[in-house]
Amino acid sequence: MIAAAAENNALGANNDLLWHLPDDFKRFKQITSGHKIIMGRKTFESFPKPLPNRTHIIITRDKNYTVSHSTCIVIHSLEEAIDLVRNEAVSFIIGGGEIYKQGAKFANKIELTRVHASFENADTFFPEIDESEWQLENEQYHPKDERHKYDFTYLTYVKKQRK
Template identity: 75%
Template sequence: MMVTMIAAAGENNALGKNNDLLWHLPDDFKRFKTLTTGHYIIMGRKTFESFPKPLPNRTHLIITRDKDYSTEHKNCIVVHSLAEAIKLAEKDKTPFIIGGGEIYKLGMDFSDKIELTRVHQSFEADTFFPKIDNNIWKLISEEYHPKDERHKYDFTYLTYERK
């Protein structure tokens, strides 16, 4: 099993503010969908609640400390730790950790790979992606995308693997 963290973060590692994204990058959404469809996606409760509805064709593992939290949605399982989520995701060769900030911090120890979209701008935020330690992670690919009529910011897809 290869656990992958997937995120989009600004130059200052900004992820979001008030439980919302800071930018709209259609190509990044498309890439996220392509990579995660058919897989287990692991997230915190606030990230789950930021979706209008569960993402199609994915099994959602929702981490919360609230023992009474539940959801009626199909393909959504509530767990109480990242370790428990990873254990449940063992059936999937490539489960994805999709946020938010707290879950990414915990996920650094569990992950084998990071798929990061680096948005080339700094943003005011209340949630941040953890710093990537180059002693632990090796950049294996990068793909730059300039801003255009559909994308307000330049961005680069960065893929890291654990050394």
């Protein structure tokens, strides 16, 4: 899973992000390029156009929903999406809130950008990370600057091995 979430786990409001962090966008592009990305319909529709160099797997309950773009596959459950990426070395769940919640049990890694602010106007949230299941493997702090209104930290979690 890859996400950017505030201190209160806010992801967005009205199908839009609550912040603009160019370095985080650059990191997202670098990490996900060349891979399959799994998302809900609303997340897909928040993009102006499909993201380049990625296969989009779009989950919707709407059996009549179609996207006429060669890099997009429309399916109707997260389980179907997981089946489509089962043989991939790497793939990413990219949102939104409900897809992250359902996807946590399938994920083995979380690339989380923790935005150091809270947003009370949010309507979509990232699930709590259960530290009994996830081990923080790496963190890298990025202070706010002229291009970034908020401080943020890149956090990499890996799922702990069951004993």
